Amino acid sequence: MSLLRLAWKNIINNPLNLLLNIVLFALGVGLINFLFMVNDQLAEKFDNNLAGIDMVIGAKGSPLQMILCNMYHIDNPTGNIQIGKAKPFLNPKHPLIKKSVPLSIGDSYKGYRIVGTDYSIMELYNAELERGKKWSMPLEVTIGSIVAKKTGLKTGDKFFSSHGLVDDEDLEHEHSAFRVVGVLKNTGSVIDQLILTSTKSVWDVHNHDEPVAETPATNLSNAPPVDEATPDHGSAEHDHDGHNHDDHDDKNHEHSAHENDAHDHSTHDHGAHDHVGHNHANEEDRVENINLLDYPEEEITAILIQFKNRTNFQALNMPRNINANTDLQAASPAIEINRLYDMVGVGTRALQSLAFLISFVSALSIFISLFSSLKRRKYELALIRVLGGSPSKLFLLIILEGIILAIISFLVGILLSHVAMWIMADKMSEAYKYSFNPWQWDIKELYLLVGALVLGFVASIIPAFRAYRTDIHKTLSKI
Amino acid sequence: MLQTAELEHKYSANASITFPNFSCTAGETLVILGQSGVGKTTLLHILGGLLKPTKGVVFIDGKDIYKGSASKMDAYRGRNIGIVFQQAHFVQALSVKENLLLAQQMGGGTDNKDKIEELLSSLNISHKADKYPENLSQGEKQRAAIARALVNNPKIILADEPTSALDDNNCNEVVQLLEQQAKEANAALIIVTHDNRLTEIFANQITLQ
Numbered sequence: 001m002s003l004l005r006l007a008w009k010n011i012i013n014n015p016l017n018l019l020l021n022i023v024l025f026a027l028g029v030g031l032i033n034f035l036f037m038v039n040d041q042l043a044e045k046f047d048n049n050l051a052g053i054d055m056v057i058g059a060k061g062s063p064l065q066m067i068l069c070n071m072y073h074i075d076n077p078t079g080n081i082q083i084g085k086a087k088p089f090l091n092p093k094h095p096l097i098k099k100s101v102p103l104s105i106g107d108s109y110k111g112y113r114i115v116g117t118d119y120s121i122m123e124l125y126n127a128e129l130e131r132g133k134k135w136s137m138p139l140e141v142t143i144g145s146i147v148a149k150k151t152g153l154k155t156g157d158k159f160f161s162s163h164g165l166v167d168d169e170d171l172e173h174e175h176s177a178f179r180v181v182g183v184l185k186n187t188g189s190v191i192d193q194l195i196l197t198s199t200k201s202v203w204d205v206h207n208h209d210e211p212v213a214e215t216p217a218t219n220l221s222n223a224p225p226v227d228e229a230t231p232d233h234g235s236a237e238h239d240h241d242g243h244n245h246d247d248h249d250d251k252n253h254e255h256s257a258h259e260n261d262a263h264d265h266s267t268h269d270h271g272a273h274d275h276v277g278h279n280h281a282n283e284e285d286r287v288e289n290i291n292l293l294d295y296p297e298e299e300i301t302a303i304l305i306q307f308k309n310r311t312n313f314q315a316l317n318m319p320r321n322i323n324a325n326t327d328l329q330a331a332s333p334a335i336e337i338n339r340l341y342d343m344v345g346v347g348t349r350a351l352q353s354l355a356f357l358i359s360f361v362s363a364l365s366i367f368i369s370l371f372s373s374l375k376r377r378k379y380e381l382a383l384i385r386v387l388g389g390s391p392s393k394l395f396l397l398i399i400l401e402g403i404i405l406a407i408i409s410f411l412v413g414i415l416l417s418h419v420a421m422w423i424m425a426d427k428m429s430e431a432y433k434y435s436f437n438p439w440q441w442d443i444k445e446l447y448l449l450v451g452a453l454v455l456g457f458v459a460s461i462i463p464a465f466r467a468y469r470t471d472i473h474k475t476l477s478k479i
Numbered sequence: 480m481l482q483t484a485e486l487e488h489k490y491s492a493n494a495s496i497t498f499p500n501f502s503c504t505a506g507e508t509l510v511i512l513g514q515s516g517v518g519k520t521t522l523l524h525i526l527g528g529l530l531k532p533t534k535g536v537v538f539i540d541g542k543d544i545y546k547g548s549a550s551k552m553d554a555y556r557g558r559n560i561g562i563v564f565q566q567a568h569f570v571q572a573l574s575v576k577e578n579l580l581l582a583q584q585m586g587g588g589t590d591n592k593d594k595i596e597e598l599l600s601s602l603n604i605s606h607k608a609d610k611y612p613e614n615l616s617q618g619e620k621q622r623a624a625i626a627r628a629l630v631n632n633p634k635i636i637l638a639d640e641p642t643s644a645l646d647d648n649n650c651n652e653v654v655q656l657l658e659q660q661a662k663e664a665n666a667a668l669i670i671v672t673h674d675n676r677l678t679e680i681f682a683n684q685i686t687l688q
Contacts, residue, residue, distance in 0.1 A: 001573070001577055001580035001581040001583075001584045001590075002584065006570070006572075006573070006581060009570075009572040009573055009577070010570075010572045012572075013571065013572035377571075379566075379568040380568065380569075380570045380571065382568075383568045383569070383570065384570070384581070384585060385529075385553065386527070386529065386556070386562055387557050387581065387582045387585035387586060387627075388553055388554055388556055388557015388558065388585040388586045388587060389553065389557070389585045390549075390550045390553045390554075391549075391553075392550075393585075472524070472529045472530070473521075473524045473529050473530040476520075476524070476529070476564065477520050477521070477524070
């Protein structure tokens with residue numbers, strides 16, 4: 001019958017007290033750890049998704065909303081901007097800008113956003129292909145790993161997007177089916193939950209929706225001016241000598257291809273002659289061949305910008321200048337996210353205070369229950385002395401009881417926090433498509449263990465000292 | 480085996496109590512009689528190494544037990560002195576058997592379950608070994624307490640009013656068991672009591688005034 005076993009037996013001898021102590025202590029530990037986890041994982045997500053972006057340019061509105069929408073994809077766009085007005089920032093020759101990534105947001109599939117952009121977004125998030133290829137033609141998409149996992153989309157699959165960012169079948173764009181041509185590797189960043197396509201695809205889908213867009217003529221308005229497109233077309237025609245292209249009007253062909261996408265795209269693909277013709281006709285729509293600057297009237301949602309040198313004075317002043325002098329809005333992600341932390345921080349701090357208060361109360365509860373148990377057990381303690389136990393053994397016995405309580409409570413609390421996280425992760429991923437890992441263990445939990453042990457020790461030290469001071473003679477004489 | 484010399488205990492500055500010198504050899508039984516308030520329990524605590532006397536010496540095996548450190552005293556007591564109290568105290572969270580194991584552990588020995596089995600069966604309570612103290616009758620509790628006092632093969636067994644809470648039948652039985660067990664262990668048995676029933680059983684008596 002070792003001291004440890006005796007301490008354990010003493011603890012479980014009073015199950016109701018044990019329950020109260022554990023529930024209180026575990027609540028404290030659990031809440032603290034839960035807050036740690038949420039904070040850490042949110043911060044990790046936010047940091048991962050910063051992706052070296054120094055500035056976001058979009059339509060006027062709430063800068064935080066613009067950042068949340070375009071970098072974290074958890075809020076709605078502030079509006080669209082005309083390419084013509086944002087021209088300098090899309091110009092690769094801009095002296096301060098290293099990289100600018102255009103984004104067109106507005107449609108989604110099963111809650112996952114379809115983002116019209118260019119290949120530079122992949123460099124931004126260090127994304128690589130897992131299977132297939134990058135989108136290159138209109139209506140071709142490359143999907144993030146989470147999209148692939150959750151929607152079950154595979155290379156070659158087709159789907160209709162729905163208008164807006166919520167999953168709503170009534171708002172489907174039924175005439176333009178997207179086709180998955182590639183799947184990205186998991187990056188742990190927001191790109192995992194995006195459906196990437198060319199900016200042009202987004203425009204095309206939307207222009208189809210407008211009633212006038214049903215005629216080939218209006219569709220042409222999306223295309224570059226004919227004089228620019230003609231040389232391309234001519235050279236392409238040369239490449240495919242022997243085919244009967246002269247009968248085709250390029251633009252008409254393109255349009256009919258789109259219209260047919262939903263219905264008999266596969267037949268279209270497999271017809272030997274048509275297949276070649278199709279590719280050929282769209283050659284100028286290849287992502288590589290599109291320069292957004294050629295479409296000054298079209299709109300995009302935002303531009304993500306990386307500076308060449310982020311400490312450059314002019315670069316630092318750029319957001320202010322844009323906000324003051326243009327119809328556009330510029331915001332720095334770091335500043336906006338810090339603002340968000342500050343706002344959320346009030347709630348987190350309140351919860352944290354509550355957690356520490358609960359922990360303090362639980363320490364008090366352990367103290368009180370140990371202290372009152374001494375009264376009940378004074379003969380037992382004297383008896384242990386009679387049996388040869390030294391005062392320090394009694395001290396150790398009470399400390400052990402406090403510490404065992406702390407360890408059990410710690411374990412229950414940690415389990416509680418992970419289960420809570422697991423439940424929340426499910427809800428979060430439904431609401432925001434953000435995935436949290438509820439079973440991610442952290443070094444902080446070790447610190448919490450140390451904290452719990454200290455708390456258990458502190459709560460039991462006064463009772464332990466009292467036990468140490470047990471006067472055998474006086475105790476046993478009072479019968 | 481046990482011998483006292485000029486024992487005196489001061490309750491306060493001007494209230495003290497002195498005890499006569501006496502001795503008790505191994506295998507022998509000594510009954511110390513006295514009315515309530517004459518200091519019987521105090522004497523027993525002094526003999527048992529629980530209370531250091533203000534004056535005088537307790538010798539066990541010719542050695543002054545209060546010489547040396549408190550922790551040595553604790554260890555010595557656990558190993559060599561078995562005490563049976565008027566009210567049998569147990570650790571409530573432990574079964575009878577576990578209480579005895581605790582006594583072995585605290586006495587500095589190793590677990591010896593055979594010894595426990597043997598003691599419990601010779602005291603006729605082996606069927607209560609796994610019961611908790613609160614489920615035992617007074618007589619059973621006292622027998623379990625005797626078993627605990629004997630579990631480390633002590634040199635001295637001290638009993639403080641072991642029979643006062645018992646009826647005549649149980650009284651006789653408990654006293655016989657105590658004596659018999661002490662003899663078997665070759666221990667000196669000292670019973671402190673005001674129970675006159677015991678004066679008829681034991682010849683070797685002293686009376687405190």
